[in-house]
Amino acid sequence: MSKHVLIVEDDVDISRLLRLELEDVGYRVSCFDNGMRGLAAIREERPDLVILDLGLPDVSGVEIARRVRRTDPTPIIILTARDDVETKVTMLNAGADDYLAKPFHMGELLARVGVQLRKQGGGAVTRIGELMIDAVRRQVLWGEQEVKLSPREFKLLQYLAGQPGRVYGREEIEQNVWGGDLPPASNVVDVHVANIRGKLREAGGYGVIRTVRGVGYAIKG
Ligand code: CA
Numbered sequence: 001m002s003k004h005v006l007i008v009e010d011d012v013d014i015s016r017l018l019r020l021e022l023e024d025v026g027y028r029v030s031c032f033d034n035g036m037r038g039l040a041a042i043r044e045e046r047p048d049l050v051i052l053d054l055g056l057p058d059v060s061g062v063e064i065a066r067r068v069r070r071t072d073p074t075p076i077i078i079l080t081a082r083d084d085v086e087t088k089v090t091m092l093n094a095g096a097d098d099y100l101a102k103p104f105h106m107g108e109l110l111a112r113v114g115v116q117l118r119k120q121g122g123g124a125v126t127r128i129g130e131l132m133i134d135a136v137r138r139q140v141l142w143g144e145q146e147v148k149l150s151p152r153e154f155k156l157l158q159y160l161a162g163q164p165g166r167v168y169g170r171e172e173i174e175q176n177v178w179g180g181d182l183p184p185a186s187n188v189v190d191v192h193v194a195n196i197r198g199k200l201r202e203a204g205g206y207g208v209i210r211t212v213r214g215v216g217y218a219i220k221g
Helices: 012-024 035-045 061-071 085-093 106-119 151-160 170-177 188-202
Strands: 004-008 028-032 049-053 076-080 098-101 125-128 131-134 139-142 209-212 216-219
Touching: 004 012, 004 035, 012 028, 012 106, 028 035, 035 061, 049 061, 049 106, 061 076, 061 085, 076 085, 076 106, 085 098, 098 106, 151 170, 151 188, 151 216, 170 188, 170 216, 188 209
Parallel strands: 004 028, 004 049, 049 076, 076 098
Antiparallel strands: 125 131, 131 139, 209 216
Protein backbone atom coordinates (compact mmCIF):
# COMPACT_ATOMS: atom_id res chain seq x y z
CA MET A 1 0.00 0.00 0.00
CA SER A 2 1.37 3.41 -0.88
CA LYS A 3 2.32 5.74 1.95
CA HIS A 4 0.08 8.69 2.64
CA VAL A 5 1.67 12.14 2.91
CA LEU A 6 -0.46 15.01 4.18
CA ILE A 7 0.60 18.57 3.33
CA VAL A 8 -0.48 21.69 5.20
CA GLU A 9 0.71 24.67 3.19
CA ASP A 10 -1.09 27.90 2.29
CA ASP A 11 1.10 28.64 -0.72
CA VAL A 12 -0.79 26.76 -3.44
CA ASP A 13 2.12 26.85 -5.89
CA ILE A 14 4.32 25.04 -3.39
CA SER A 15 1.69 22.51 -2.38
CA ARG A 16 0.80 21.79 -6.02
CA LEU A 17 4.44 21.19 -6.83
CA LEU A 18 4.90 19.01 -3.74
CA ARG A 19 1.84 16.98 -4.65
CA LEU A 20 3.08 16.37 -8.20
CA GLU A 21 6.55 15.34 -7.08
CA LEU A 22 5.35 13.11 -4.25
CA GLU A 23 2.68 11.43 -6.36
CA ASP A 24 5.26 10.93 -9.07
CA VAL A 25 7.35 8.74 -6.76
CA GLY A 26 4.30 6.79 -5.64
CA TYR A 27 2.98 8.47 -2.51
CA ARG A 28 -0.68 9.19 -1.89
CA VAL A 29 -1.04 12.91 -1.15
CA SER A 30 -3.65 15.18 0.39
CA CYS A 31 -3.26 18.97 0.72
CA PHE A 32 -4.75 21.54 3.09
CA ASP A 33 -4.18 25.30 2.88
CA ASN A 34 -5.24 26.13 6.42
CA GLY A 35 -3.95 25.04 9.83
CA MET A 36 -7.17 24.02 11.56
CA ARG A 37 -8.46 22.03 8.60
CA GLY A 38 -5.05 20.42 8.30
CA LEU A 39 -5.02 19.49 11.97
CA ALA A 40 -8.51 17.96 11.74
CA ALA A 41 -7.46 16.00 8.66
CA ILE A 42 -4.31 14.69 10.35
CA ARG A 43 -6.46 13.31 13.17
CA GLU A 44 -9.01 11.87 10.78
CA GLU A 45 -6.87 10.49 7.97
CA ARG A 46 -3.91 9.36 10.10
CA PRO A 47 -1.28 9.95 7.40
CA ASP A 48 2.13 8.27 7.45
CA LEU A 49 3.89 11.63 7.30
CA VAL A 50 3.01 15.31 7.57
CA ILE A 51 4.69 18.17 5.71
CA LEU A 52 3.88 21.36 7.54
CA ASP A 53 4.43 24.98 6.55
CA LEU A 54 5.56 27.13 9.47
CA GLY A 55 3.73 30.29 8.40
CA LEU A 56 0.03 29.53 8.02
CA PRO A 57 -2.78 32.09 8.01
CA ASP A 58 -4.60 30.82 11.12
CA VAL A 59 -2.38 28.69 13.38
CA SER A 60 1.42 28.44 13.25
CA GLY A 61 3.02 25.22 12.07
CA VAL A 62 4.77 24.95 15.44
CA GLU A 63 1.43 24.98 17.26
CA ILE A 64 0.08 22.29 14.93
CA ALA A 65 3.17 20.13 15.46
CA ARG A 66 2.75 20.50 19.20
CA ARG A 67 -0.91 19.48 19.08
CA VAL A 68 -0.29 16.51 16.79
CA ARG A 69 2.55 15.32 19.04
CA ARG A 70 0.26 15.11 22.05
CA THR A 71 -1.62 12.23 20.50
CA ASP A 72 0.26 11.00 17.48
CA PRO A 73 3.74 9.71 16.56
CA THR A 74 3.37 10.64 12.84
CA PRO A 75 6.64 12.07 11.52
CA ILE A 76 6.48 15.80 10.81
CA ILE A 77 8.70 17.76 8.44
CA ILE A 78 8.37 21.51 8.78
CA LEU A 79 8.96 23.91 5.89
CA THR A 80 10.17 27.29 7.00
CA ALA A 81 11.23 30.55 5.44
CA ARG A 82 13.30 31.27 8.55
CA ASP A 83 16.58 29.50 9.05
CA ASP A 84 17.77 30.89 12.39
CA VAL A 85 18.81 28.69 15.31
CA GLU A 86 15.98 29.87 17.55
CA THR A 87 13.33 28.84 15.02
CA LYS A 88 14.98 25.43 14.57
CA VAL A 89 15.07 24.80 18.31
CA THR A 90 11.42 25.83 18.66
CA MET A 91 10.40 23.50 15.83
CA LEU A 92 12.31 20.52 17.17
CA ASN A 93 10.98 21.13 20.69
CA ALA A 94 7.47 21.23 19.31
CA GLY A 95 8.00 17.70 18.01
CA ALA A 96 9.08 18.23 14.41
CA ASP A 97 11.26 15.36 13.18
CA ASP A 98 12.99 17.43 10.54
CA TYR A 99 12.75 20.79 8.79
CA LEU A 100 13.73 22.38 5.51
CA ALA A 101 14.33 26.04 4.83
CA LYS A 102 12.61 27.56 1.81
CA PRO A 103 13.54 27.65 -0.97
CA PHE A 104 14.35 23.96 -0.74
CA HIS A 105 15.58 21.52 -3.31
CA MET A 106 12.87 19.00 -4.25
CA GLY A 107 15.36 16.13 -4.32
CA GLU A 108 16.38 16.90 -0.76
CA LEU A 109 12.79 17.03 0.41
CA LEU A 110 12.03 13.64 -1.19
CA ALA A 111 15.15 12.17 0.43
CA ARG A 112 14.12 13.44 3.85
CA VAL A 113 10.58 12.15 3.43
CA GLY A 114 12.09 8.76 2.61
CA VAL A 115 14.32 8.84 5.71
CA GLN A 116 11.39 9.59 8.03
CA LEU A 117 9.21 6.89 6.50
CA ARG A 118 12.00 4.31 6.76
CA LYS A 119 12.44 5.19 10.43
CA GLN A 120 8.80 4.27 10.82
CA GLY A 121 9.77 0.81 9.59
CA GLY A 122 6.83 0.51 7.24
CA GLY A 123 4.31 1.07 10.00
CA ALA A 124 5.72 -1.72 12.17
CA VAL A 125 7.26 0.74 14.61
CA THR A 126 5.17 2.67 17.08
CA ARG A 127 6.72 5.62 18.86
CA ILE A 128 5.16 7.33 21.82
CA GLY A 129 7.60 9.84 23.25
CA GLU A 130 10.63 7.86 24.38
CA LEU A 131 8.81 4.56 23.99
CA MET A 132 9.44 2.60 20.79
CA ILE A 133 7.63 -0.64 19.99
CA ASP A 134 8.87 -2.62 17.01
CA ALA A 135 6.23 -5.16 16.02
CA VAL A 136 8.47 -7.01 13.57
CA ARG A 137 11.47 -7.44 15.85
CA ARG A 138 9.16 -7.72 18.85
CA GLN A 139 11.42 -5.27 20.60
CA VAL A 140 10.65 -2.47 23.03
CA LEU A 141 12.99 0.44 23.71
CA TRP A 142 12.80 3.25 26.22
CA GLY A 143 15.13 5.84 24.74
CA GLU A 144 18.18 3.78 23.81
CA GLN A 145 17.55 1.14 26.44
CA GLU A 146 15.93 -2.20 25.63
CA VAL A 147 12.98 -3.27 27.77
CA LYS A 148 12.73 -7.07 27.80
CA LEU A 149 9.11 -8.15 27.99
CA SER A 150 7.50 -11.58 27.99
CA PRO A 151 5.39 -12.32 24.89
CA ARG A 152 2.17 -11.57 26.81
CA GLU A 153 3.54 -8.37 28.27
CA PHE A 154 4.59 -7.33 24.78
CA LYS A 155 1.15 -8.03 23.41
CA LEU A 156 -0.47 -6.05 26.22
CA LEU A 157 1.82 -3.03 25.79
CA GLN A 158 1.30 -3.13 22.02
CA TYR A 159 -2.45 -3.25 22.51
CA LEU A 160 -2.48 -0.23 24.83
CA ALA A 161 -0.18 1.63 22.43
CA GLY A 162 -2.72 1.16 19.62
CA GLN A 163 -4.30 4.46 20.66
CA PRO A 164 -2.23 6.47 23.11
CA GLY A 165 -4.37 8.38 25.60
CA ARG A 166 -7.38 6.11 25.12
CA VAL A 167 -8.51 4.26 28.22
CA TYR A 168 -8.79 0.51 27.62
CA GLY A 169 -11.22 -1.28 29.90
CA ARG A 170 -10.12 -4.43 31.74
CA GLU A 171 -12.65 -6.55 29.87
CA GLU A 172 -11.54 -5.47 26.42
CA ILE A 173 -7.93 -6.00 27.44
CA GLU A 174 -8.76 -9.54 28.59
CA GLN A 175 -10.65 -10.12 25.36
CA ASN A 176 -7.96 -8.83 23.01
CA VAL A 177 -4.77 -9.83 24.80
CA TRP A 178 -5.84 -13.10 26.44
CA GLY A 179 -8.65 -14.02 24.08
CA GLY A 180 -11.14 -13.81 26.95
CA ASP A 181 -9.45 -16.85 28.41
CA LEU A 182 -9.23 -15.67 32.00
CA PRO A 183 -11.26 -16.72 35.03
CA PRO A 184 -13.69 -14.07 36.32
CA ALA A 185 -12.29 -11.51 38.78
CA SER A 186 -8.77 -12.48 37.78
CA ASN A 187 -6.04 -9.96 38.54
CA VAL A 188 -3.78 -11.18 35.73
CA VAL A 189 -4.13 -7.93 33.77
CA ASP A 190 -3.09 -5.86 36.77
CA VAL A 191 -0.15 -8.14 37.51
CA HIS A 192 1.06 -7.87 33.91
CA VAL A 193 0.68 -4.08 33.91
CA ALA A 194 2.67 -3.92 37.15
CA ASN A 195 5.42 -6.05 35.60
CA ILE A 196 5.59 -3.88 32.49
CA ARG A 197 5.74 -0.73 34.64
CA GLY A 198 8.57 -2.20 36.67
CA LYS A 199 10.58 -3.04 33.56
CA LEU A 200 9.95 0.38 32.00
CA ARG A 201 11.05 2.06 35.24
CA GLU A 202 14.29 0.10 35.19
CA ALA A 203 14.94 1.63 31.77
CA GLY A 204 14.03 5.12 33.05
CA GLY A 205 10.39 5.27 31.92
CA TYR A 206 8.10 6.53 34.68
CA GLY A 207 4.36 7.05 34.52
CA VAL A 208 4.04 5.51 31.06
CA ILE A 209 0.89 3.52 31.83
CA ARG A 210 -1.85 5.34 33.68
CA THR A 211 -4.40 3.56 35.89
CA VAL A 212 -7.97 4.74 35.54
CA ARG A 213 -9.59 3.57 38.72
CA GLY A 214 -12.47 1.18 38.22
CA VAL A 215 -12.05 1.25 34.42
CA GLY A 216 -8.67 0.14 33.13
CA TYR A 217 -5.43 1.46 31.73
CA ALA A 218 -4.11 4.00 29.22
CA ILE A 219 -0.72 4.79 27.77
CA LYS A 220 0.16 8.43 28.22
CA GLY A 221 -0.49 10.11 24.87
CA1 CA B 1 3.03 30.05 4.32
